[in-house]
Amino acid sequence: MKIITAVIKPFKLDDVREALDRIGAHGMTVTEVKGYGRQKGHTEIYRGAEYVVNFVPKARLEVAVPDALAEAAVDAIRTAARTGTIGDGKIFVTPLERVVRIRTGEANDEAL
Amino acid sequence: MHPLISRAGLAAAALIAFSAPAFAGEANIDAADTAFMIAATALVLLMTLPGLALFYGGMVRRKNVLATMAQSVGATGVVSLLWFALGYSLAFRGDGALIGGFDRIALLGVGVESVSPFAKTIPEILFMAYQMTFAVITCALVGGAVADRMKFSAFLVFCALWLLIVYVPTAHWVWGGGFLARLGLIDFAGGTVVHLNAGVAGLVAALMVGARQGYGRENLAPFNLALAVIGVGLLWVGWFGFNGGSALSVGPRAAFAIVATHLSACTGALTWSAFEWASRRKPSVLGLISGAVAGLGAITPASGFVLPWEAVVIGALAGGVCYWACTALKQRLGYDDSLDVFGVHGVGGALGTLLTGVFATAALSAADGQAGVSGLLEGNPSQLLAQAIGVGVTILWCAVGTWVTLRIVDALVGLRVSADQEREGLDLALHGEAMGL
Numbered sequence: 001m002k003i004i005t006a007v008i009k010p011f012k013l014d015d016v017r018e019a020l021d022r023i024g025a026h027g028m029t030v031t032e033v034k035g036y037g038r039q040k041g042h043t044e045i046y047r048g049a050e051y052v053v054n055f056v057p058k059a060r061l062e063v064a065v066p067d068a069l070a071e072a073a074v075d076a077i078r079t080a081a082r083t084g085t086i087g088d089g090k091i092f093v094t095p096l097e098r099v100v101r102i103r104t105g106e107a108n109d110e111a112l
Numbered sequence: 113m114h115p116l117i118s119r120a121g122l123a124a125a126a127l128i129a130f131s132a133p134a135f136a137g138e139a140n141i142d143a144a145d146t147a148f149m150i151a152a153t154a155l156v157l158l159m160t161l162p163g164l165a166l167f168y169g170g171m172v173r174r175k176n177v178l179a180t181m182a183q184s185v186g187a188t189g190v191v192s193l194l195w196f197a198l199g200y201s202l203a204f205r206g207d208g209a210l211i212g213g214f215d216r217i218a219l220l221g222v223g224v225e226s227v228s229p230f231a232k233t234i235p236e237i238l239f240m241a242y243q244m245t246f247a248v249i250t251c252a253l254v255g256g257a258v259a260d261r262m263k264f265s266a267f268l269v270f271c272a273l274w275l276l277i278v279y280v281p282t283a284h285w286v287w288g289g290g291f292l293a294r295l296g297l298i299d300f301a302g303g304t305v306v307h308l309n310a311g312v313a314g315l316v317a318a319l320m321v322g323a324r325q326g327y328g329r330e331n332l333a334p335f336n337l338a339l340a341v342i343g344v345g346l347l348w349v350g351w352f353g354f355n356g357g358s359a360l361s362v363g364p365r366a367a368f369a370i371v372a373t374h375l376s377a378c379t380g381a382l383t384w385s386a387f388e389w390a391s392r393r394k395p396s397v398l399g400l401i402s403g404a405v406a407g408l409g410a411i412t413p414a415s416g417f418v419l420p421w422e423a424v425v426i427g428a429l430a431g432g433v434c435y436w437a438c439t440a441l442k443q444r445l446g447y448d449d450s451l452d453v454f455g456v457h458g459v460g461g462a463l464g465t466l467l468t469g470v471f472a473t474a475a476l477s478a479a480d481g482q483a484g485v486s487g488l489l490e491g492n493p494s495q496l497l498a499q500a501i502g503v504g505v506t507i508l509w510c511a512v513g514t515w516v517t518l519r520i521v522d523a524l525v526g527l528r529v530s531a532d533q534e535r536e537g538l539d540l541a542l543h544g545e546a547m548g549l
Binding site: 044045046047048049051053 | 331332333334392394396398399402438439440442443452
């Protein structure tokens with residue numbers, strides 16, 4: 001099993017969710033985060049006081065998938081989240097040791 | 113009986129005898145004026161609660177929002193009670209050149225028929241209440257200069273002492289028949305008493321308390337400018353009571369004052385915004401509301417004395433000059449007046465008071481067969497001199513009085529929070545509360 005973490009532009013969240021749904025990866029966790037890579041931040045000015053804000057708002061999603069679905073999931077996310085401009089984000093794939101469904105106690109592949 | 117007890121008894125009897133409420137004969141209470149002034153009093157209180165609370169609260173950092181609002185609420189409580197107990201009497205009674213009288217301590221002696229010589233057609237208690245709301249907002253305004261770093265206890269004690277040391281004397285000199293009024297100074301609703309006082313006190317306080325940690329280096333961006341906009345909305349509309357109500361009676365003068373107020377706010381907002389647009393490429397919402405407040409502060413002393421077109425000019429000048437004061441001047445001199453109390457209220461109030469001497473139009477202040485007050489444009493340059501003296505005296509007394517007040521406060525409770533408390537945030541450190549997510 002893998003846990004796939006993606007940091008993407010927030011407005012792309014719905015597209016990514018639909019794409020993952022289509023390939024059979026149901027369920028994800030989403031948080032609102034701030035970050036930067038190559039994308040520059042912006043400057044805010046309040047009555048003459050300038051503040052440079054380096055961090056850009058992003059959406060971070062985590063989805064757990066069986067090994068068989070991992071490649072398809074990464075491709076789905078990449079295609080749906082891509083705009084072609086700097087700041088599209090990154091996808092991280094990490095091995096997942098164990099999964100348990102809380103309500104039923106099902107484990108691993110049955111819990112995904 | 114012990115001589116001290118009988119002497120005390122005589123004093124008490126005398127106090128009660130001399131505070132007996134005035135009876136009918138002098139009173140000429142007008143229902144319309146009274147209704148209008150009750151509404152005006154409510155409008156001015158709304159400017160502090162929640163107008164100023166929202167305006168200031170929205171502009172500080174999240175960790176200090178509640179503490180900043182607490183200052184407005186706390187000031188309302190302390191100043192109102194002290195005004196009732198002592199302030200009103202010392203400001204608006206008696207005929208001293210420097211200070212008022214003691215015959216309205218705790219409002220003993222104010223009866224159903226009582227009337228103030230300064231507002232003959234409304235009940236005296238209403239005149240007292242209206243003036244109370246002015247004292248409240250003046251003290252609350254000062255807090256903006258030292259936002260994010262002053263102890264709550266220090267602020268409350270400051271309000272109490274500063275009211276008596278600076279506000280009450282100034283109010284007496286300008287409005288209570290004191291020496292500045294006798295000199296010919298005209299200040300319709302508080303260019304000197306309210307705005308210049310608050311501004312100068314703010315500057316002195318900012319210098320004495322010192323800059324915020326990280327000023328000039330860290331991000332001190334506002335928590336939520338939407339709150340600030342709502343706050344200014346309440347201030348703008350409330351100002352109709354602040355300036356309109358300063359006519360102390362319902363009628364054309366109040367209406368002229370309200371129109372002047374509104375037009376000055378509009379031009380102030382657009383002028384500040386225009387300067388900002390030109391120099392920064394983007395006109396900010398903060399700039400629009402700051403310009404509006406600058407226009408409102410500047411028109412305050414002039415509102416019952418100038419024509420609408422003159423109010424437009426005053427607003428435009430205020431928008432430009434205060435923009436410069438809050439950006440270029442502040443940066444050049446390097447002081448941390450967090451919410452620009454000096455740049456907007458101090459500079460705006462002084463400017464407006466002087467411009468009143470330029471634009472005063474006699475027709476607006478003529479009453480009961482007496483000619484009104486003319487300014488420079490109507491051929492009376494001496495008015496400008498009276499205004500300048502008023503501004504100078506106010507600045508001097510306020511600066512010294514504020515310095516003395518803060519030295520006392522510092523000795524009693526200390527002025528500034530600790531570095532750790534400032535880092536943690538005043539909401540949590542001083543009030544044990546947090547805004548949450």
